[in-house]
Amino acid sequence: AGGHHIIAEPGDRRRRAYLGSTHLIAEVGAARQMTAVLLLALLCQSAAGQHRRSQSTDTTCPLLVPRHLQHQTNRPRPSGLVPWSSRNVSKYPVFHMRFAPPGDVSMGWGEVIRASQHPARCNRFLLLEDDSQGSGLGADLRLASTALLIAVAQSRVLLHVPGKQVIYRGLPNISSGKWCDRPPYTWDCLWEPLSHCDPPPPDAVEVTPQKRQRWMDQDPVVRITTSWLLEEGLWHTSRGSIRVAAVNYLLKARPWVVRLSECLMLRSGLQAGNYLNVFIRQSPEKEQELKMKLPSAASYFVLSKAIMDVLKINKVFVQTASPDSLGEFRGLAHFFGMPLSYTENPRSESDVHGGRSQSASVAMWQGVVAAVNMYIGQRAAASL
Numbered sequence: 001a002g003g004h005h006i007i008a009e010p011g012d013r014r015r016r017a018y019l020g021s022t023h024l025i026a027e028v029g030a031a032r033q034m035t036a037v038l039l040l041a042l043l044c045q046s047a048a049g050q051h052r053r054s055q056s057t058d059t060t061c062p063l064l065v066p067r068h069l070q071h072q073t074n075r076p077r078p079s080g081l082v083p084w085s086s087r088n089v090s091k092y093p094v095f096h097m098r099f100a101p102p103g104d105v106s107m108g109w110g111e112v113i114r115a116s117q118h119p120a121r122c123n124r125f126l127l128l129e130d131d132s133q134g135s136g137l138g139a140d141l142r143l144a145s146t147a148l149l150i151a152v153a154q155s156r157v158l159l160h161v162p163g164k165q166v167i168y169r170g171l172p173n174i175s176s177g178k179w180c181d182r183p184p185y186t187w188d189c190l191w192e193p194l195s196h197c198d199p200p201p202p203d204a205v206e207v208t209p210q211k212r213q214r215w216m217d218q219d220p221v222v223r224i225t226t227s228w229l230l231e232e233g234l235w236h237t238s239r240g241s242i243r244v245a246a247v248n249y250l251l252k253a254r255p256w257v258v259r260l261s262e263c264l265m266l267r268s269g270l271q272a273g274n275y276l277n278v279f280i281r282q283s284p285e286k287e288q289e290l291k292m293k294l295p296s297a298a299s300y301f302v303l304s305k306a307i308m309d310v311l312k313i314n315k316v317f318v319q320t321a322s323p324d325s326l327g328e329f330r331g332l333a334h335f336f337g338m339p340l341s342y343t344e345n346p347r348s349e350s351d352v353h354g355g356r357s358q359s360a361s362v363a364m365w366q367g368v369v370a371a372v373n374m375y376i377g378q379r380a381a382a383s384l
Contacts, residue, residue: 001353004364009214015367016145016235018379019314021095022375024380032159037272041129046058049158058210059079060267061260061263061264061267063260063343063345063369063372064260065258065363065364065365065366065368068182068183069180069182069183069184069188070183070184071184071188071193073198075193075196075198075199075200076196077108077118077120077196078114078118078196079154081111081115081118082111082112082114082115083115084112084115084116085096085155086155087111088106088144089153089155091152097150097153097154097234098212099149099150099152099153099242100113101136101242109241109242109244109245109246110155110245110248110249112149112152112245112247112248113152113245114249116151116152117151117154117157117194117195117249117262118196119155119197120197121270122157122195122196122197122198123140123220124154124155124156124157124195124201124220125156125157125158125159125160125200125220125221125222125224126147126150126151126156126157126159126222126224127159127161127199127200127206127221127223127224128144128147128159128160128224128225128226129161129163129164129225130144130160130178130186130187130225130226131163131225131226131227132178132230133178133224134317134351135226136351136353137179137208137344137353137370137374138367140178140226140379141247141250143226143229143230143234144160144187144235145243145246145247145250146223146229146248147226147229148194148250149242149245149246150175150234151244153214156192157197157198158194158195158196158221159185159193159194159197160184160186160187160188160193161199161223162184162185162186163225165379170228174307178353178363178367179363179364179366179370180339180363180364180367181361181364182364183362186334189252189254189367190253190254190256190257190368190370190371191250191251191252191253191257192252192254192368193254194249194250199262200220200221200383204220205220205221206221206222206223207221207222207223208222208224209222209224209225209346210228211228211230211231211232236251236374251374251378253371253374253375255371257368257371257375258375260356260368260372261332261343261371261372261375261376264341264343264376265376265379266314266371268317268341269315269319269339269341270315270341270379271378272380273379273381274313274315275313275316275317275341275380275381276304276307276315276316276317276380276382276383276384277306277316277317277319277376277377277380277382277383277384278304278306278316278317278318278319278329278383278384279319279320279373279377279384280295280297280300280319280320280326280329281294281320281384282297282320282322282325282326282349283321283322283349283350283351284349284350285350285351286351289335296325296328297320297322297324297325297326297329297332298328298329298332300329301329301332301333301383302337304316304384307382307384308338311382313381314336314339315337315339315341316333316339316340316341317341317342317376318330318340318341318342318376319342319343319377320342320347320371321347321351321352322347322348322351323348324349326342326347330342343369343372343373345365345369345378346362346365353365353366353370354365
């Protein structure tokens with residue numbers, strides 16, 4: 001992952017006279033909007049091509065990964081936890097195994113999840129193994145948040161654990177390492193551990209449910225997989241504030257990710273709330289999965305400009321794995337004088353994330369870029 005960094009482009013003020021056209025585009029019908037988008041794309045094709053070929057040599061904030069990512073054991077239980085136990089859980093409904101309080105209940109669910117994940121006694125576990133090859137971070141996050149709400153409902157501690165089976169052919173040292181190529185091989189490489197509790201000992205008796213199977217409440221250690229959650233139809237996570245709290249709890253970046261992300265933001269002039277976060281999803285695999293043509297980068301650009309005009313901001317942070325989409329958006333941003341930032345890292349028109357690649361280093365930099373993009377995206381004024 002070394003050598004990849006963020007690019008910041010100040011934009012070109014010479015063509016600001018054209019900016020008013022996007023106000024009209026936001027107001028016309030769908031057919032005229034698409035025509036305008038195509039005209040913009042054609043107008044800036046040469047600029048986009050030039051920017052695709054350009055490469056920056058700036059290495060101010062290289063995406064370097066620490067050699068050792070294992071967490072210390074015997075971590076102290078945090079202080080300041082809200083009172084919470086199985087008695088509290090019994091007061092709220094459970095929907096398909098998940099803790100599912102009413103959406104209109106006003107409560108600090110983040111603090112509740114934190115207290116549930118840091119019990120006084122570490123003797124009930126739900127171990128989550130990520131074995132879903134090919135899935136992206138968004139899908140994995142949906143499954144992981146489901147597992148977390150199941151753990152809360154059953155007064156268990158959810159822990160990420162590496163798989164017992166190797167999922168990378170030809171890479172025998174990588175176990176369930178979709179986003180990390182070194183110990184602990186899990187999300188704990190990038191985000192804070194979910195509990196102060198250490199995993200149960202290797203010789204602990206684990207209950208591993210198969211399809212259409214459940215486990216007994218008295219079973220102390222249960223191991224589930226993301227593919228099991230998917231097969232059981234449990235990926236439809238709860239909505240509302242409890243789901244938001246679960247997602248936020250899962251995505252607390254580790255200090256090294258925070259330092260790297262804030263370095264990139266400082267380098268690009270990004271401050272919390274002064275930029276738009278744009279995520280462009282484009283790949284043949286995704287189009288085949290959805291059986292539809294995905295929106296072009298030019299479409300994202302038009303919408304971005306309309307949103308930025310409303311919010312009165314002028315900076316954009318773009319996330320995309322597609323080099324062509326980045327080049328097209330970058331050319332348009334340059335033509336219309338829009339300050340643009342993005343991480344500089346290997347990109348591919350085809351999906352390589354989620355264990356699709358045979359390279360462990362690809363898994364690692366995919367994880368790092370995902371964590372950095374997530375941190376920066378969470379601090380944007382809005383996301384598209």
